[in-house]
Amino acid sequence: MPKKANHPPEESLGLERIVFFSDAVMAIAITLLAIDIRVPEIEPALAVAELPAQLAAITPNLLTFFISFIVIGIYWISHHRYFSYIKRYDTRLMLLNLMFLFFIACMPFVASLLGRFPSVPIALVTYTLAVAALGISMALIWRYASNNYRLIEPNLDTGTIRTINIRLFVAPLMFLVALPFAFVSTLAVIVVWWLSPLAVILATRLLTRK
Amino acid sequence: MPKKANHPPEESLGLERIVFFSDAVMAIAITLLAIDIRVPEIEPALAVAELPAQLAAITPNLLTFFISFIVIGIYWISHHRYFSYIKRYDTRLMLLNLMFLFFIACMPFVASLLGRFPSVPIALVTYTLAVAALGISMALIWRYASNNYRLIEPNLDTGTIRTINIRLFVAPLMFLVALPFAFVSTLAVIVVWWLSPLAVILATRLLTRK
Amino acid sequence: MPKKANHPPEESLGLERIVFFSDAVMAIAITLLAIDIRVPEIEPALAVAELPAQLAAITPNLLTFFISFIVIGIYWISHHRYFSYIKRYDTRLMLLNLMFLFFIACMPFVASLLGRFPSVPIALVTYTLAVAALGISMALIWRYASNNYRLIEPNLDTGTIRTINIRLFVAPLMFLVALPFAFVSTLAVIVVWWLSPLAVILATRLLTRK
Amino acid sequence: MPKKANHPPEESLGLERIVFFSDAVMAIAITLLAIDIRVPEIEPALAVAELPAQLAAITPNLLTFFISFIVIGIYWISHHRYFSYIKRYDTRLMLLNLMFLFFIACMPFVASLLGRFPSVPIALVTYTLAVAALGISMALIWRYASNNYRLIEPNLDTGTIRTINIRLFVAPLMFLVALPFAFVSTLAVIVVWWLSPLAVILATRLLTRK
Numbered sequence: 001m002p003k004k005a006n007h008p009p010e011e012s013l014g015l016e017r018i019v020f021f022s023d024a025v026m027a028i029a030i031t032l033l034a035i036d037i038r039v040p041e042i043e044p045a046l047a048v049a050e051l052p053a054q055l056a057a058i059t060p061n062l063l064t065f066f067i068s069f070i071v072i073g074i075y076w077i078s079h080h081r082y083f084s085y086i087k088r089y090d091t092r093l094m095l096l097n098l099m100f101l102f103f104i105a106c107m108p109f110v111a112s113l114l115g116r117f118p119s120v121p122i123a124l125v126t127y128t129l130a131v132a133a134l135g136i137s138m139a140l141i142w143r144y145a146s147n148n149y150r151l152i153e154p155n156l157d158t159g160t161i162r163t164i165n166i167r168l169f170v171a172p173l174m175f176l177v178a179l180p181f182a183f184v185s186t187l188a189v190i191v192v193w194w195l196s197p198l199a200v201i202l203a204t205r206l207l208t209r210k
Numbered sequence: 211m212p213k214k215a216n217h218p219p220e221e222s223l224g225l226e227r228i229v230f231f232s233d234a235v236m237a238i239a240i241t242l243l244a245i246d247i248r249v250p251e252i253e254p255a256l257a258v259a260e261l262p263a264q265l266a267a268i269t270p271n272l273l274t275f276f277i278s279f280i281v282i283g284i285y286w287i288s289h290h291r292y293f294s295y296i297k298r299y300d301t302r303l304m305l306l307n308l309m310f311l312f313f314i315a316c317m318p319f320v321a322s323l324l325g326r327f328p329s330v331p332i333a334l335v336t337y338t339l340a341v342a343a344l345g346i347s348m349a350l351i352w353r354y355a356s357n358n359y360r361l362i363e364p365n366l367d368t369g370t371i372r373t374i375n376i377r378l379f380v381a382p383l384m385f386l387v388a389l390p391f392a393f394v395s396t397l398a399v400i401v402v403w404w405l406s407p408l409a410v411i412l413a414t415r416l417l418t419r420k
Numbered sequence: 421m422p423k424k425a426n427h428p429p430e431e432s433l434g435l436e437r438i439v440f441f442s443d444a445v446m447a448i449a450i451t452l453l454a455i456d457i458r459v460p461e462i463e464p465a466l467a468v469a470e471l472p473a474q475l476a477a478i479t480p481n482l483l484t485f486f487i488s489f490i491v492i493g494i495y496w497i498s499h500h501r502y503f504s505y506i507k508r509y510d511t512r513l514m515l516l517n518l519m520f521l522f523f524i525a526c527m528p529f530v531a532s533l534l535g536r537f538p539s540v541p542i543a544l545v546t547y548t549l550a551v552a553a554l555g556i557s558m559a560l561i562w563r564y565a566s567n568n569y570r571l572i573e574p575n576l577d578t579g580t581i582r583t584i585n586i587r588l589f590v591a592p593l594m595f596l597v598a599l600p601f602a603f604v605s606t607l608a609v610i611v612v613w614w615l616s617p618l619a620v621i622l623a624t625r626l627l628t629r630k
Numbered sequence: 631m632p633k634k635a636n637h638p639p640e641e642s643l644g645l646e647r648i649v650f651f652s653d654a655v656m657a658i659a660i661t662l663l664a665i666d667i668r669v670p671e672i673e674p675a676l677a678v679a680e681l682p683a684q685l686a687a688i689t690p691n692l693l694t695f696f697i698s699f700i701v702i703g704i705y706w707i708s709h710h711r712y713f714s715y716i717k718r719y720d721t722r723l724m725l726l727n728l729m730f731l732f733f734i735a736c737m738p739f740v741a742s743l744l745g746r747f748p749s750v751p752i753a754l755v756t757y758t759l760a761v762a763a764l765g766i767s768m769a770l771i772w773r774y775a776s777n778n779y780r781l782i783e784p785n786l787d788t789g790t791i792r793t794i795n796i797r798l799f800v801a802p803l804m805f806l807v808a809l810p811f812a813f814v815s816t817l818a819v820i821v822v823w824w825l826s827p828l829a830v831i832l833a834t835r836l837l838t839r840k
Contacts, residue, residue, distance in 0.1 A: 013714070014710065014714055017649065017653060017710055018710070019227065020230070020650070020653055021653045021656070021657055021706065021710075023227060023230055023231045023234060024234050024444075024653060024654055024657030024658070025657045025660065025661050026231070027231055027234030027235045027238060028234070028238055028657060028658055028661040028662075029661050030235065030311070030315060031235050031238040031239050031242065031314075031315045031318075032238075032242075032661065032662075032665060033315065034315050034316055034318060034319045035242060035245075035318060035319075035665075036669075037319050039246075039319070039322045039323050039326050042327075044327075047327050047330045048329075048330050048331070051327060051330050051332050051333065052332050055332065055336075066312075069308075069312055069315065073308045073311075073312075076231065076308075077301070077304055077308075080224065080227055080228070080231075080304075084223070084224055091707070094707055094710075098703045098706075098707075101660070101703075102696075102699055102703075104661075105660060105661045105663065105664050105699065106664055108661075108664060108665060109664045109665075109667050109669070112669045113669050116669050117672075117674075117677050117681060119678075120677045120678050120681050121678070122681050122682050122685065123681065126685075229437065230440070233437060233440055233441045233444060234444055234654075236441070237441055237444035237445045237448060238444070238448055240445065240521070240525060241445050241448040241449050241452065241524075241525045241528075242448075242452075243525065244525045244526055244528060244529045245452060245455075245528060245529075247529050249456075249529070249532045249533050249536050252537075254537075257537050257540045258539075258540050258541070261537060261540050261542050261543065262542050265542065265546075276522075279518075279522055279525065283518045283522075286441065286518075287511070287514055287518075290434065290437055290438070290441075290514075294433070294434055439647065440650070443647060443650055443651045443654060444654055446651070447651055447654035447655045447658060448654070448658055450655065450731070450735060451655050451658040451659050451662065451734075451735045451738075452658075452662075453735065454735050454736055454738060454739045455662060455665075455738060455739075457739050459666075459739070459742045459743050459746050462747075464747075467747050467750045468749075468750050468751070471747060471750050471752050471753065472752050475752065475756075486732075489732055489735065493728045493732075496651065496728075497721070497724055497728075500644065500647055500648070500651075500724075504643070504644055
């Protein structure tokens with residue numbers, strides 16, 4: 001049953017504006033990811049001969065752009081899905097959402113850092129921490145909104161709420177698990193990242209078993 | 211008749227948010243195209259004498275900006291038109307749409323590459339592939355949504371659905387046909403590009419004849 | 421009385437999406453204007469002593485940012501006001517609107533050019549032409565939409581329609597009148613610009629007298 | 631009781647578009663804040679050894695990004711909250727709102743300036759003035775809209791209106807109070823900034839006492 005929040009929940013137009021603002025920030029960040037990929041500077045006379053090699057040299061930037069696009073894309077889908085259950089809002093939800101958007105706004109910088117220095121541990125660690133923080137923010141939004149049905153629709157069953165909670169916390173945890181591998185190799189980190197969907201599925205199955 | 215999708219189709223507010231997010235990404239990409247055009251760096255004392263020549267030197271950048279603006283503009287009109295027939299959504303549609311937006315987000319980079327190196331084959335090939343991939347994504351969105359009336363409105367006649375399918379696949383095919391010309395000359399590629407609307411009209415006439 | 425357009429006028433959701441896309445492009449262009457203002461590069465030890473002079477040196481950039489913000493702001497208000505009368509749309513309106521957005525997207529570049537070379541005739545001419553083209557696009561949108569009540573609401577009186585037509589064409593004309601002054605001095609051009617609201621008021625009075 | 635404005639208040643769709651445009655500008659400015667943080671340029675061979683120190687060197691940029699994100703975030707919440715009371719609009723409200731958005735658009739530049747020169751008085755003064763101007767614009771919007779219930783909903787009690795007025799003017803005043811400290815030390819300025827929420831609470835208590 002819905003419990004009263006500290007700040008009185010307000011009308012749906014206000015909620016739409018929060019969702020809209022978030023969409024705009026995510027749209028900008030996802031599009032700016034590619035802006036940082038610098039076109040190589042080559043003298044015109046040498047361009048035909050040297051451009052292929054120069055483009056090959058920015059492959060890490062292109063890969064990081066691709067991975068970061070997927071990261072923001074997945075969190076946009078998450079935000080889209082879980083906010084469809086949220087029916088009211090208060091100032092704390094707005095602040096948690098701003099925290100989420102802060103880490104979205106960090107993505108172009110950390111992606112650019114990783115693209116430039118793909119095998120430097122501190123670049124990998126920074127990137128991993130930013131993605132983990134993004135995931136934790138989304139998890140906190142859901143935890144706050146769903147706790148005691150504070151801001152979500154009252155018809156949602158407790159099983160679904162719990163499954164979402166698990167999913168949202170396991171994903172960033174996997175990113176943190178990848179952290180020590182940053183000092184081994186970039187490849188190891190990426191392998192752990194790709195395992196995270198598996199971990200999410202496994203954890204959901206184990207923890208929601210009746 | 212509408213067939214049930216893997217993921218249950220959801221309400222119209224969610225669809226609006228998908229359309230909104232896409233509009234925002236397209237608006238950002240189309241505006242960022244011009245950002246990459248660098249103002250020439252000239253010493254103040256020489257500016258009056260040298261600026262005209264320096265501006266003439268960035269003509270390829272201005273042309274690529276103009277062509278890319280038209281490309282994104284046309285695909286925005288397409289997206290606008292075909293999403294007006296789409297009435298439901300599922301996760302796969304969201305992923306296909308993200309694929310479309312990925313190639314939209316690539317446009318400023320590939321346009322910048324072509325603007326800087328207009329006669330280097332690899333720059334032309336990269337640009338052509340990006341535009342073709344954009345077109346194929348739009349075609350896949352329509353194919354997925356319209357197949358068995360999965361997500362579109364049930365009143366649309368099959369002739370219209372088929373015509374849209376042909377149109378959306380022929381345009382990117384023409385861009386791929388232009389690919390080998392990249393190794394001949396930039397002009398040849400551009401001529402083939404301009405023929406693509408003709409090819410679309412021809413193909414539509416030939417393939418939809420009763 | 422409304423006349424039938426070539427393309428059948430469509431529903432209001434589609435119109436909303438056109439307005440939304442335009443707002444997004446204008447919002448991005450108006451915010452990107454300031455991005456181009458480069459923070460001076462000074463060695464830390466000399467920063468306290470040299471920063472004031474270096475900031476003074478970028479005054480033209482700040483002024484151009486300010487003027488361009490007003491230009492886009494005024495055209496945003498125009499777009500907001502005149503689209504509130506437009507109730508239907510067709511493909512031609514979308515293309516005219518894309519033309520308007522093209523010149524909006526050009527503003528950051530031409531503003532940056534003028535900010536860097538405020539007293540070079542070609543920079544002044546380019547800027548003036550871009551602003552005039554922006555105004556002419558807005559005027560063409562109105563002319564197309566209001567002609568024979570093609571797309572506007574049928575209750576609007578003919579006097580208002582005519583006044584808007586005059587207003588929208590006189591403003592860019594004044595910018596074109598300023599063009600020859602570009603070869604005299606920057607100040608002369610700016611004076612003519614500031615006279616354009618006066619010209620708009622005068623022309624409206626003279627041409628709409630009964 | 632609502633008083634008639636110079637310009638006739640218009641319908642709610644127009645108001646939505648104003649709010650939307652403002653959200654888009656704020657979303658872009660808040661995301662662009664991070665774009666200016668430059669990834670260090672280091673030769674690949676030295677990257678592992680030098681990157682940590684180089685990242686430490688851009689700490690002021692990261693801090694300014696963080697502070698500016700909070701500033702725009704807080705004003706977005708303000709704009710969201712107070713515009714929910716505004717039910718009509720006129721041209722003057724649009725112009726005041728454009729003034730507010732002008733200072734929003736200035737934030738990436740002034741933040742970048744402060745991030746690069748955190749201990750140079752003129753950079754601190756510029757930043758402080760921009761934030762104060764932002765706050766004063768928001769206060770003027772409220773003052774204009776709420777004066778004699780010009781544009782706000784008629785049911786709002788006068789106490790709430792007055793409290794908002796005080797809050798919105800005290801915050802930028804505190805930023806101006808911080809101004810002379812710019813010539814003492816950066817830390818002193820930041821301390822005064824952090825005191826501003828306290829000042830807002832105190833002033834609200836003192837001035838709204840019955």
